[in-house]
Amino acid sequence: xxGVTQTxxxxxxxxxxxxxxQCAQDMNHEYMSWYRQDPGMGLRxxxxxxxxxxxxxxxxxxxxxxxxxxxxxxxLRLLSAAPSQTSVYFCASSYSSAGGGGNTIYFGEGSWxxxx
Amino acid sequence: xxxxxxxxxxxxxxxGNPLTVKCTYSxxxxxxxxxxxxxxxxxxxxxLKYITGDNLVKGSYGFEAEFNKSQTSFHLKKPSxxxxxxxxxxxxxxGNSNSGYALNFGKGTxxxxxx
Numbered sequence: 001x002x003g004v005t006q007t008x009x010x011x012x013x014x015x016x017x018x019x020x021x022q023c024a025q026d027m028n029h030e031y032m033s034w035y036r037q038d039p040g041m042g043l044r045x046x047x048x049x050x051x052x053x054x055x056x057x058x059x060x061x062x063x064x065x066x067x068x069x070x071x072x073x074x075x076l077r078l079l080s081a082a083p084s085q086t087s088v089y090f091c092a093s094s095y096s097s098a099g100g101g102g103n104t105i106y107f108g109e110g111s112w113x114x115x116x
Numbered sequence: 117x118x119x120x121x122x123x124x125x126x127x128x129x130x131x132g133n134p135l136t137v138k139c140t141y142s143x144x145x146x147x148x149x150x151x152x153x154x155x156x157x158x159x160x161x162x163x164l165k166y167i168t169g170d171n172l173v174k175g176s177y178g179f180e181a182e183f184n185k186s187q188t189s190f191h192l193k194k195p196s197x198x199x200x201x202x203x204x205x206x207x208x209x210x211g212n213s214n215s216g217y218a219l220n221f222g223k224g225t226x227x228x229x230x231x
Contacts, residue, residue: 033216042206042223043160043219044221045215050216056216104150107159108159
């Protein structure tokens, strides 16, 4: 059982480049989300999905796109990278969130992104 | 909005001493509260959660947390700290339906346990 798998672990991008951070989970979780972690700011929600075909914006969605074509995968796309997007990105998943009674959310190992 | 606050950026404890990492919450309705730990260059690992029931919640690695409704607190505790407990600790609260009940995190508290 691999849990939540993120790739790549480390990436350096030039300003203006695009890229996709991959996230996959093998726990049949309906709910998936992306957070970014910045020093002194905790984790902030970028986008989330409550099931295949359904996505929505979180607290800091600008500059990012997501899609959810399958239950297992939830890629995060940076459209035109900017230095402000230098951060650590975490993908997370849990069982149904709606009225989910506080289901535990499981996190991937993170993707360290630097935009120069 | 559902939110938590971690008032201490860093907590220093000597090995063998008890440790407390503080968290206060602000919610409408009943809170669903969580603690996670992050080791350097790693993801977040779940420690424990409070949903309902006993105010003292036991979790992984010997950690426990006490839910206090009157003080709106959910402090993380351990009776005897280990050097290996040194890490970044996050308190979180389940958000509202407008975020799909995503977790809202505090800013984190760095715990340093010295030998």
